[in-house]
Amino acid sequence: MTRTVYVNGEYLPETEAKVSIFDRAFLMADGVYEVTSVLDGKLIDFDGHAVRLERSLLELDMGVPLSRDALLEIHRELVRRNDVVDGMIYLQITRGAAADRDFVFPDPEEVPQTVVLFTQSKPGMADSPAAKTGMRVISIEDQRWGRRDIKTVQLLYPSMGKMMAKKAGVDDAWLVENGYVTEGTSNNAYFIKGNTIVTRALSSDILHGITRAAVLRFAREAQMTVEERNFTIEEAQQGDEAFITSASTFVMPVVEIDGVTLGDGKPGPKALRLREIYLEESRKAAI
The missing domain is CATH 3.30.470.10 (Aminotransferase class 4, branched-chain amino acid transferase, N-terminal domain)
Incomplete structure (x- = not known):
């Protein structure tokens, strides 16, 4: 059509x-x-x-x-x-x-x-098969311009990052600057340790994700602790779970970071629950 x-x-x-x-x-x-x-x-x-x-x-x-x-x-x-x-x-x-x-x-x-x-x-994007298996990511150097908070069409390096991930046989890449994770190629990045979600704080270093804001609000309402701070790949690898958020993937579990498997290698219960809550609440508020 x-x-x-x-x-x-x-x-x-x-x-x-x-x-x-x-x-x-x-x-x-x-x-x-x-x-x-x-x-x-x-x-x-x-x-x-x-x-x-x-x-x-x-x-x-x-x-x-x-x-x-x-x-x-x-x-x-x-x-x-x-x-x-x-x-x-x-x-x-x-x-x-x-x-x-x-x-x-x-x-x-x-x-x-x-x-x-x-x-x-x-069709069926809310029931993505990837959410049931989880994503695998690699880390790459963040070489983008400094105003990532502005959603410009300057997407060459994120595209190159996705191609690096594809060549490595994984699903996506997390960007690292001065030793700390900024975000994914087209998404915000998180890890979970215990009952705490850790993600980069808002600044010009990352996009101020619309899905990010909603998911963190729902997480706090679900009595989870949210820490907005810098974190390393090594910290994330030691987490119990990890995930990304974006408008097109909603909440997507991450099960492997730079070859290190998180938990039992399956999407974690907290990430899956956040995805469920986000979809439920977003559908209620949709216009």
Whole structure:
């Protein structure tokens, strides 16, 4: 089926969608994005993604081209037109297409921003087989730029990290800077010791995950202790469990880190329970 996508105010067949070769996201990675999950035809954590999108735009001195209500309507219309039951909606906003390539930003009054959205259908994503077996990860050096709190389209190194993991025969990579884990290639990273969850504190070093915020809130409500601090790969390897969070994987158990098996090598009960709680609560709050 040919998808309907959204490009600069128009709903178009994906085969007819076009963006200028002079768009600054294409030439300079000068754009931001968000991915919102869809479960049972409803949007998960939409408000959180909308707030983070606005922050990313403002941090890069970009305007906010659409109101939150307008964005919500576009998301819902794409879900409807593409019959998405379970899946994701990708949203990208760029600084737009100037007359020619230039390092200097174009005048925002003269160059409109580019707004693109499209859907990805992922039937049964809440019942992912990976959640039943757990993920294996390796550690790699974090070589990304310093403002990881801004969700930009600068995704080359995370992509390279996933390829390093694939070549190593594992599922993903955790990034390490100055001896401490920052996050995964496209997710936040955690380990559990006893009744305590440990994860990196918020700063410009990591993305301020929307799923992260919800999961930590649910963990505290479940009487778990949360420590937001730096931690090493070695600490995580000594944990009872580990997991990652993201909009597309929700809560995903990690069973091996750099060849070291955690626990009995199966997804741990606390990570699985957090996944269950997150999915239950998110479905209740979905819009």
